[in-house]
Amino acid sequence: MTDKTDKAISRTAATSAAATGRSAPGEIDRFLGAAKQLAPLATGQAGRLVFALDATMSRQPSWDLACSLQSRMFEVAAASGGLAVQLVYFRGIAECRSSGWLGEPQRLTGLMSRISCEGGQTQIARVLRHIRDEARAVPIRAFVFVGDAMEEDVDTLAALAGELGLRGIRGFLFQEGHEPAASTAFATIARLTGGVHARFDVSAPGSLLDLLRGAAAYASGGREAMVRLAGTSPAVKGLLSAMDASGRPTR
Template structure:
């Protein structure tokens, strides 16, 4: 495949230079944005307009216990691009957290080979969850350049759930559904993930540890939505169980 990330604003230029050096920039956060202003700006970008290029934030927990799932996601991410290619095009921004207070994001990537190469260079490191920072990065990007959806893959939640819900509510105002894909059966994570999905108009789904086929179906469904919107997801739901699970929960 060919193609490069969207030609950059200054922040993306930093991302490109950092990637070239084998490092990715810290994801930015802001607690003082004016909600009304960024909602208006995001709607003006019209990421949901017919023919608009799909943009998907692909967020992963990269703490130590997640290495097997990280490797699996790396192998499956090309399926998202393949699903989207039948509907138009897809840009993906990888966001991940790991270690002590480390949360990083790539620029926008339209090439599955490039994304796989970047992911293969990242190792998982022990640390607490930083879902709040991921949601803040999604909000910032949605306000500045438009985002059609966000996917999160993880198995735990160690933060203040009310603070996460406040951030999720802002993404809901921006009409960015979050698809929360939970590995395993942690009850605390499930409660938080379900609420984040509800507040954003997205969906929560569980997959079994190491179940590549289940995760593949969920990622394909999210990519279909990001590339073609609700109608594309409805069409896929007729033949794919992952898409049916998502559309059944979305508002």
């Protein structure tokens, strides 16, 4: 994302925040800026996972759920070398932002707690471009995307997903609900990255927790870490089976 684009996004978001009383972009900017200036992660050879969420208005219940569960991703990854997570989210009118790489759940919780959902259209293509560009600087094994809708050109998303697949970056697309366009797009992205598309129910927190734990296990330790976790989690076993069925070698 260019500086020019970020400045334009900030102006738009500031107007929206003033009208709604929700989290001000200035506060979020300061937090993101501080996170990016922190010393390098003390997580050794931690796996890297991009944690991307749709933060448009319909997503508030799922955002709150993801915020309450995200620390468990770090816990399950600890045995496989640790986990570094980068938060990416979009909301409102053309606002799409990313954090630095965070190695502790408390820092990710602090950031997510400052963000409220706002109405707007999906920006999944921007998320995929960001992951592609970020992977040029640091190794990324996987990304998670949590959402319930898709309002973009699916061919554009497919092309971007194909680029990520060629880089060996697997996508874990977790969908709330059964919106047909989202189902088609999420399944396509998962297929082209050698990843998984799965649904969860916000009224059953355990379903999303197991999915996030499975993605974190893969990001931190590859297939071997998922196999260990699958022994105690049918949901993770299902993710592993779906990945194996994709036909792409699983490291």
